[in-house]
Amino acid sequence: MEFIYEPRLAGTTRYDLTFLQSVMGNLLRNAWHCTDQGFVRLTLLKDSFVVEDSGIVIPEEKRHAMFQPFVRGDEQRGEGLGLGLSLVQRICSRQRWQVQLVTREPNGCRFTVTLLATQEADGQARELPAA
Numbered sequence: 001m002e003f004i005y006e007p008r009l010a011g012t013t014r015y016d017l018t019f020l021q022s023v024m025g026n027l028l029r030n031a032w033h034c035t036d037q038g039f040v041r042l043t044l045l046k047d048s049f050v051v052e053d054s055g056i057v058i059p060e061e062k063r064h065a066m067f068q069p070f071v072r073g074d075e076q077r078g079e080g081l082g083l084g085l086s087l088v089q090r091i092c093s094r095q096r097w098q099v100q101l102v103t104r105e106p107n108g109c110r111f112t113v114t115l116l117a118t119q120e121a122d123g124q125a126r127e128l129p130a131a
């Protein structure tokens with residue numbers, strides 16, 4: 001299994017480090033656990049990054065469920081509680097980032113995360129009415 005790092009576009013935009021580490025870390029850890037052969041690839045783009053692997057495919061009908069807390073796949077890999085993707089989802093919606101999952105043919109998954117700068121996300125948060 002090969003790890004491929006492709007920093008294609010280096011931007012100067014700043015993102016919340018803790019949230020970014022958590023999202024990227026969870027996606028990379030999952031990819032690592034779910035891939036026996038081939039590669040895990042991290043690609044950095046302008047305002048987004050992609051974690052792709054050549055491992056297990058998540059069937060279309062299970063894709064939504066995998067983002068729910070405590071849900072794990074049939075083939076349970078590594079130690080996990082099934083919370084990683086739900087955390088990814090929650091962080092992304094809080095930061096107004098977007099996470100998209102598509103299947104790679106014939107094997108693997110591709111998670112694309114579209115980012116929004118910290119100030120923009122904070123600015124929006126401040127505009128929300130106080131609860």
Ligand SMILES: Nc1ncnc2c1ncn2[C@@H]1O[C@H](COP(=O)(O)OP(=O)(O)O)[C@@H](O)[C@H]1O
Nearest residue numbers: 030031034056066072073080081082083084085
């Ligand atoms: N890159 C991936 N390739 C294949 N299946 C994945 C991948 N990432 C996540 N999954 C599936 O989604 C499930 C939920 O992931 P997650 O919420 O991180 O929980 P956990 O890693 O604790 O099992 C995993 O159990 C696995 O079945």
Ligand SMILES: [Mg+2]
Nearest residue numbers: 030080084085
């Ligand atoms: Mg996980």
